[in-house]
Amino acid sequence: MAQAKAEVLAGAEFIEWSAEEARRTYGLVIPARNAEVLQLTLREPVGPVAAFAPWNFPINQCVRKLAAGLAAGCSFVLKGPEDTPGSPAELVRAFVDAGVPGNTINLVYGDPPMISGHLIPHRVIRKISFTGSTQVGRQIGAMAASHMKRMTLELGGHAPVIVAEDADIEAAVKFMVLQKFRNGGQVCTSPTRFLVQQKVFDRFVEKFVKQCAELVVGDGLDPATEMGPLINRKRVDSVSELVDEAVSLGAKLCTGGNRIANKGFFYAPTVLTNVPIAARIMNEEPFGPVALINPFNTLDEALEEANRLEFGLASYAFAGSAATVAKLGKGIAAGMVSINHLGLALPEVPFGGIGDSGVGTEGGAEAVAQFLATKFVTQQTIGG
Known part of the structure; x- marks a missing residue:
């Protein structure tokens, strides 16, 4: 019970952190070689996300995906875990009750291969976020890559x-x-x-x-x-x-x-x-x-x-x-x-692995950046 309460409180903290990070999705002004040219980079949401969450932390593993993605401006189809279905459902309900539009977060349950096989190739989905085993992560990653989809994979460890x-x-x-x-x-x-x-x-x-x-x-x-x-x-x-x-x-x-x-x-x-x-x-x-x-x-x-x-x-x-x-x-x-201490998994620090443990991160300032695309705009003044 104590660990469950700690997970819920940590989830709330992560949501708050991500919401604040939405204020800092800065672009850049790049000095141009020509005085009449303005060069900008803009940060835009990548688009709809297919997210796959595991059972072992049914609040926090959903929160890590939803909070950062919502802060970037993305919508979601969230595939919840069958072993712990109640917590993600109540989490999504809380988001809706807080004012998130009802069609922004879509929660589904069911056969994992069938759902992933439908969502990942779908033309509407622009990014994949998966937490789970390395074995399944390889399959998800291969499917995402074959359809040129961005991905964040948080996989197993030892x-x-x-x-x-x-x-x-x-x-x-x-x-x-x-x-x-x-x-x-x-x-x-x-x-x-x-x-x-x-x-x-x-x-x-x-x-x-x-x-x-x-x-x-x-x-x-x-x-x-x-x-x-x-x-x-x-x-x-x-x-x-x-x-x-x-x-x-x-x-x-x-x-x-x-x-x-x-x-x-x-x-x-x-x-x-x-x-x-x-x-x-x-x-x-x-x-x-x-x-x-x-x-x-x-x-x-x-x-x-x-x-x-x-x-x-x-x-x-x-x-x-x-x-x-x-x-x-x-x-x-x-x-x-x-x-010399336990300092992992805080909202403000990166959370992710290398090698067989995954691609990308789900914590810190980088978490929101995973859901943003960089657009370069260059424009020249015409006439007076």
Whole structure:
């Protein structure tokens, strides 16, 4: 419940930020070579947008698309998630109640391939905005490109966390347990591959496992609950398979690794250490409550592992010295790097990835720019 309330409040903040950004969709006056020529660039809305939102943040993932696009002057056909249909419907109702014309935001549900196959090629649609898995994102991107449509793709991740030996271990554990198990780990920016320097490895694991084991898992409506169930049985089975395979290959199970009470879709917060690189979970996004913790000796080793995968969405690091912080900030290949605190997903900062994690951004001043086209106008004075 606390996380749901936080999502709604964050959504409201993002809408407010985007509305203010509408005041700043500036063009340019470009100095001309001829005194009688005026050269201008104008920023115009790209046109109607087909937006596809996922279930894991049914308010914020819709808001990130709608708010920025509306600020730019675009209309929408929003394909809502079937697993969490109520929240987007009420969000659109709120926009209409606030005065957005009724035909500006159009909400549809249904078979995803059928809807995308109709909307993306349609001549009216000028831009595609999609949040979801890398696998589906590739298909959406290929279809959009074949029809010369602009696109913003926010896809999967496999976020590394580098913990240097001079880091504040208590702070690192506190921040990362909070971030790892938020929404049951069903978050594209969820920290997953923890790389901890050998000198502090045992201490970090001990504290991390202790806090994980103390998390209260249960009914999301209970104020005491810190983590609820996964979205469905398919997700539980997928996480279970990944964990079991890693353990069979030699990973050490420190806590969790099982369904809770064998009912519902509850899966225990899980920690695996010394996980082989060959394990699927080290290469595929688990999208669940599983932390993988491996040791490293030098920062170069940690950076090599952090950058090994083609994913490049979120990343995290903890270190004490300015030199180490600078090396990590420059060396990690990702669209977002948060060092010594949790500083991602604010309305005023960029949100997006590189490589297999997507194209474009959904935050900060760049978010509105994704929905604007630049028109160049050059004019010469005729006569007196």
